[in-house]
Amino acid sequence: MTTFIFDVLKDLQSNNENLSELTFVLPSKRAGLFLKHQLTKVTKQTIFSPHIISIEEFVEDLSELKSISNTELLFEFYTAYIKLTKKSEADTFESFSKWAQILLQDFNEIDRYLIPQKNIFDYLSAIQDLNHWSLENDKTEFVKNYLSFWNKLHNYYTQFTEQLINKKIGYQGLIYREAVNNLESYIQFNTERQHVFLGFNALNTSEETIIQELLKNDLAKIYWDIDAVFINNQKHDAALFTRQHKNNWTFFKDNSFNWITTNYSKEKNISVFGIPKNIGQAKYIGTLLNNLQKDNQSLQNTAVVLGDENLLVPVLNSLPSGIEALNVTMGFPLKSIPIASLFESLFHLHKTPSNTFYFKDVINIISHQLIRPLFNIEGIDFATKIIETIDANNLVYLTAERLKLLANNSEDLIDLLFSNWSQSVREALENCSQLILRIKNYLDDEKDSNLLSLEYLFRFNELFNEVFRLNTEYHHIKDISTLYSVFKELLSSETLDFQGEPLQGLQIMGMLESRVLDFETVIISSVNEGILPSGKTNNSFIPFDVKIENNLPTYKEKDAVYTYHFYRLLQRAKNVYILYNTEADILTGGEKSRFIAQLELEGVHQINHQIIAPHVPVIQTSLNVVKKTNSILAELKEVAHKGFSPSSLTNYIRNPIDFYYQKILKIKEHTNVEETVAANTLGTVVHNTLEDFYKPLVGTLISVEIIKNLKTDIAKTVTRHFTDVYKEGDVTRGKNLIIFEIAKRYVSNFLDLEIKELKAGNQIKIMAIEANNNVVIEIPELDFPVTITGKVDRVDEFNGVIRIIDYKTGSVEQSHVEIIDWESMTTDYSKYSKSFQVLTYVYMMFKSNQIQLPVEAGIISFKNLGKGFLKFSKKDKAGAYAKKDTLITQETLDNFYKELKQLVLEICNSDIPFTEKET
Structure with a gap:
């Protein structure tokens, strides 16, 4: 396969051109590197290398202006803006940057296409004046300010461009305009210099003017790369610009048009694959490359072209292991580097000045992979210490001083991360630089394993140095919020360049990097509408019709640019693999690109179109089963000796595997910070409050007067217990304040219920509060003792009948404490767990001789206090008319x-494993 660059060099050689004396101008620097490589194939003797430059470099030389970054342009533009705007009316730099980006793009287009500036800005101002009721005498301040902005556009442009030219710097459009202005002088002083332009397609007016002037003065040659299939079809957008140049340039009326080729019509293997999701495309690219290697095809002349450059990282992670040489032309986006998340978190934390920091933000920062090692001092992990203290004390917000106390050997690190940020932007930037230095010193100790991290760190150090330089020169960043905006702007545009051999191995590139280059095998991803081509986007202050009137490019021209690049990749390729996403997506679309439909309809090639479904293995879901080994049985005996609680037994009924995790493996749930008071915390507070109230009344007949006196202490006692249980959590506002009031209401309502019962003539005697029980049950089948242990919330005597009462802050209905047949009690957790619990309490108290039968047992639900005491009952059948027996007798306990014995035997049976229940 011969390439376009090789054909151009051969043509020049056949015309006896001295290659060493030529100046080659190409669309990109990368194309120049490939041209230099091709020189060795057309020359058989040693020669001096010709001058090879990109069009941007050539135009920059012509203009005598230096191109600067988009971020620095924003700073320069803001300087011009505040000179022309009253201080009271001027936007902040942060607000300015949001609309100034768009205006800079418009300035760029206006200059590149040599549009008379005053005319178009006056035109835009007049349009806005008409749109906003200029005939009305009394305009609102909003309308006045709006129209004033449009009237000032030309002044903004003039002030801004003069300012740049005086500094010998500029943006692309201004550089092009100045290059055209200097063209005549350049021609006069370079009469012997021959230029060769090759591989161009869409040219702006400045480029057209420069190239045509050089052609007219016999100082240039130009080579186009267009196929006959495209240029002969008047409706084919791949040749839209080339046809215009061929028909409109006067030079081609008397000179030949080089070249129209016939490469596209040659036989090709074109396969189109529809693949669900972007990650599916990345994985399938790896599969395609692996298949090419298996077929002994060299990847030396293979390119992976990413329509969506966000696929770079997934594609790199999907490459087969056998690839030895690889070149990536796109930079690795800085926003994807791990250290980016650290500074994102820091700026997010400090962008709003505050003396306290949200615990999740603090944990996020100190747990970062590059920060946590810095807290490890003399073998003590202070990061863990801080996190454990936050959890243990329920700290939702922390101060820098509190953090310093928790990390007493890391005060300087706490300062870098959490202090001094609000004092000044300069201080914040110095903190960032010092932090980078601290991380570097740590990584230097293990340099061999951290070379990549050091490279990341160096790139971020450069980024902060650039921000520091810009702010030192322009002083536009006044607060951390603005600094954060500038940081995000740089982060989204800056990259970390890959180091590789650009002429060897597999090439991974974006669509624009493929200009002028030819490959035998091409894999193109994300060929979807909205990506290739990008579709109708108009991020501009200039309306569509005004663009058309002034010959500025619209979405149609931008689509035609991508059409050309897409088809040019196919021109000389032999094997083409086109991938698109089959899944509809609101942001990126799911429809396959019109390019694919066009390929299928034009009939030049046979297209192999397939829908690829990922291989999804059938994973048989199996329940977790743990056999009872000797060590587990030994642990079970220990648990049985210490005592099974009613909640642990019901936990086994609910799911045996949970019982195994909690009682055998001793795995406890991690205690997280409660931002909002949890249900169990509310329950604990209510239980503890009632314990305080009723503990002194044990053995006493309570009275209305006693209960009324208790009501006066509700607020104080509930507050104290919230402090004990909820630690340093705040219950003075938001949802927590509501829950705090609910806790007081629960206690108050319960006391009101007591008063109501007493006023009705009932006699209530408190017999026990939070009564501890620990009894051994007789199970002859086991050769070790089994203990049942638990705490009963309340035991009282109600009109001579003993009641065993369990408090529940959740909602409980009467049906939850009723049973029909005993066998179901240990099998159906959802229906009978509460009945099992209260009966366990009765059994324990009876066995320990604390009560005499018969008794009543049940639940008082604070969410269902209106139903009063919900008594356990045995029903003879289902239904509303079933006979209920609420008294618990010896028969009931037998x-x-x-059932209790059967349950314990099952738990301790070595032949019955702990088997997970389906949920």
Whole structure:
């Protein structure tokens, strides 16, 4: 396969051109590197290398202006803006940057296409004046300011461009305009210099003017790369610009048009694959490359072209291991580097000045992979210490002083991360630089394993140095919020360049990097509408019709640019693989590109179109089963000796595997910070408050007067217990204040219920509060003792009948404490767990001789206080008319004991494994 560059060099050689004396101008620097490489194939003797430059470099030389970054342009533009705007009316730099970006793009287009500036800005101002009721005498301040902005556009442009030219710097459009202005002088002083322009397609007016003037003065040659299939079809957008140049340039009326080729019509293997999701495309690219290697095809002349450059990282992670040489022309986006997340978190934390920091933000920062090692001092992990203290004390917000106390050997690191940021932007930037230095010193100790991290760190050090330089020169960043905006702007545009051999191995590139280059095998991803081509986007202050009137490019021309690049990749290729996303997506679209439909309809090539579905293995879901080994049985005996609680037994009924995790493996749930008071915390507070109230009344007949006196202490006692249980959590505002009031209301309502019962003539005697029980149950089948342990919330005597009462802050209905048949009690957790619990309490108290039968047992639900005491009952059948027996007798306990014994035997049976239940 011969390439376009090789054909151009051969043509020049056949015309006896001295290659060493030529100046080659190409669309990109990368194309120049390939041209230099091709020189060795057309020359058989040693020669001096010709001058090879990109069009941007050539125009920059012509203009005598230096191109600067987009971020620095914003700073320069803001300087011009505040000179022309009253201080009281001027936007902040942060607000300015949002609309100034768009205006800079418009300035760029106006200059590149040599549009008379005053005319178009006056035109835009007049349009806005008409649109906003200029005939009305009394305009609102908003309308006045709006129209004033449009009237000042030309002044902004003039002040801005003069300012740049005086500094010998500029943006692309201004550089092009100045290059055209200097063209005549350049021609006069370079009469012997021959230029060769090759591989161009869409030219702006400045480029057209420069090239045509050089052609007219016999100082240039130009080579186009267009196929006959495209240029002969008047409706084919791949040749839209080339046809215009061929038909409109006067030079081609008397000179030949080089070249129209016939490469596209040659036989090709074109396959189109529809693949769900972007990650699916990345994985399939790896599969394609692996298949090419298996077929013994060299990847030396293979290119992976990413329509969506966000696929770079997934594609790199999907490459087969056998690839030895690889060149990536796109830079690795800085926003994807791990250290970016650290500074994102820091700026997010400090952009709003505050003396306290949200605990999740603090944990996020100190747990970062590059920060956590810095807290490890003399073997003590202070990061863990801080996190554990936050959890243990329920700290939702922390101060820098509190953090210093927790990390007493890391005060300087706490200062870098959390202090001094609000004092000044300069201080914040110095903190960032010092932090980078601290991380570097740590990484230097293990340099061999951290070379990549050091490279990341160096790139971010450069980025902050650039921000520091810009702010030192322009002084536009006044606060951390603005600094954050500038940081994000740089982060989104800056990259870390890959180091590789650009002429060897597999090439991974974006669509624009493929200009002028030819490959035998091409894989193109993300060929979807909205990506290739990008579609109708108009990020501009200039309306569509005004663009058309002034010959400025619209979305149609931009689509035609991508059409050309897409088809040019196919021209000389032999094997083409086109991938698109089949899944509809609101942002990126799901429809396959019109390019694919066009390929299928034009009929030049046979297209192999397939929909690829990822291989999804059938994973048989199996329940977790743990066999009872000797060590587990030994641990079970220990648990049985210490005591099974009613909640642990019901936990086994609910799911045996949870019982195994909690009682055998001793795995506890991690205690997280409660931003909002949890249900169990509310329950604990209510239980503890009632314990305080009723503990002194044990053995006493309570009275209305006693209960009324208790009501006066509700607020004080609830507050104290919230402090004990909720630690340093705040219950003075938001949802927590509501829950705090609910806790007081629960206690108050319960006391009101007591008063109501007493006023109705009922006699209530408190017998026990939070009564601890620890009893051994007789199970002859086991050769070790089994203990049941638990704490009963309340035991009282109600009109001579003993009641065992369990408090529940959640909602409980009467049906939750009723059973029909005893066998279901240990199998159906959802229906009978509460009945099992209260009967366990009765059984324990009876066995420990604390009560005499018969008794009543049940639940008082604070969410269902209106139903009063919900008594356990045994029903003879289902239905509303079933007979209920609420008294717990010896027979009741005998029946319960059988089920309890059966449950404990199952838990301790070595032949019955802990088996997970389906949920």
